[in-house]
Amino acid sequence: MKIALVQDGLMCRAGGEQVALCFHKAFPDAPIYTQCYQPDLTFPEFKDCDIRTSWMQKIAKTDDTMKSLFFPLGVWAMQSHDLTDFDVVLMSGTHCAKYVKVKKDALVVSYSFTPFRLAWDPTSYAQYTEAGAVKKLLFNKVLTYLRNVDFRFGQRPDYYIAMTEETKQRLREAYQVKNRIDIINPPVNTQNFYISKKPKEYFLVVSRLEYYKKVDLVVEAFNRLGYPLVVVGKGVQAEEIKAMANNNITFLSGLSAQELADVYAGCRAFIFPQHEDYGITPLEANAAGRPVIAYGAGGVQATQIPVTDDPENATALFFQSQTVDDLIDAIKQFEIMENRFKPSFIRKHAESFDELKFINKIRSFVTDKYVQKRKSETTVIE
The missing domain is CATH 3.40.50.2000 (Glycogen Phosphorylase B;)
Structure with a gap:
């Protein structure tokens, strides 16, 4: 099982980065593909990982800059990651991890914190709610495009994993997910x-x-x-x-x-x-x-x-x-x-939320789904 890990960005010390670090502990030999990585801004444990950044690494030196350049540079940057050599892609994030290139028969598992907030819930941003009429009109045009793109790429994962029942329902509604969505609560060390x-x-x-x-x-x-x-x-x-x-x-x-x-x-x-x-x-x-x-x-x-x-x-x-x-x-x-x-x-x-339990659950989930996929492919061939 050749596996790659994908994370939106590694530019701060927050919950998403903790999840990515646990993915590394579950699959320590897997490379981590991400938009940008600044060692001094995130958890020091990432220095021991095989991290592969996009060309946007040369531009964005802070988390705020990376986020402000997401559209359209962040989208293009993540699309430049070619993961077609991997059998399994395990991604975490909300917005751009899903844009990487994967082969058609790869097993893709998305640990999604929530649908891309800017596209699906723009009113949670003051920049949107406080915008004037003209600026909000431009915002809406961009957001309509983003929502369409996000939905299209949101169809690629074979399985979604959600954090909570609330975020599970958001994922199902935003991406019209038909498969079962399992819930695995994020960890604390x-x-x-x-x-x-x-x-x-x-x-x-x-x-x-x-x-x-x-x-x-x-x-x-x-x-x-x-x-x-x-x-x-x-x-x-x-x-x-x-x-x-x-x-x-x-x-x-x-x-x-x-x-x-x-x-x-x-x-x-x-x-x-x-x-x-x-x-x-x-x-x-x-x-x-x-x-x-x-x-x-x-x-x-x-x-x-x-x-x-x-x-x-x-x-x-x-x-x-x-x-x-x-x-x-x-x-x-x-x-x-x-x-x-x-x-x-x-x-x-x-x-009861300790990271060791989380690591074991993630490893078991991905391994079980991969075995199931291989069995189904073998059955079809026979």
Whole structure:
């Protein structure tokens, strides 16, 4: 079984890159094809991998630049990858991994986080919703083309794997998938985190600073509360968010794995205000034994155990509206029950999502499907 791995890009440290790294651990001899790769911007473990970039590597030196050049350069760049020598192609991502060239009888498996967000859900981008009439008209023309192209290439995978039930339904609706879509939850490397016996006084956000992440909502809430808040991350909204923050809010970025583990272990609770397709960071907080205060929609419904009556058997407290008032109310409610959360229970819950289990599931899925395909081909020949 000659297998190739494909990832949209390796330009930051986020959930998609963690999945790609697990694919490498499942199939360590397989090369990784991607749009661009910058070793200093993503996980250091990729330095030991056989990574094959597109010609766009010479142009895009940051994640933001790579994304801004996606149309049309990113599409062309990924189409330049020729994987027709491979029997199996295992891809992960949302937008451009599916554009690589594969042979007709290859087994193609797509671990898709969600349908390409810009094409299928443009209202999640402030650049679209805040555009004027003329600019939005141009946007819509481009998006119609992108949606058609994305749908056409979305027909190539033989099998889709989804993160959650919600993203499974999105994939089925967007690409009209007829085959069964299995769900394999993305992993967390619990070995990277630990429980502290003496957490500190701050709350924590770990996130890219982009509009749909709603970090500005958290900053506004903590401006009003005056409580210590640590924000770890960078992104297009960084300067805007920093400018609105009071002195009780600290911003960090570029942390090592150990520094990040220390920040998680020291927080009172982790704040997660966005509607995320999945969200690895709440599970990372859980791996440090820390509870999560989250907007109760999207991926957290699959990864967290919300408080009902007993915080001792819960990992999170949900709030129901993405408003400053609702978040503040949730924080106040958390303070009442804070000492009743059990770090050992929260940590054990995170271990059920450990990356070793994910690696084994992915390896078994791909291997089983390949064996089935070979058997069916042999039967046809006979």
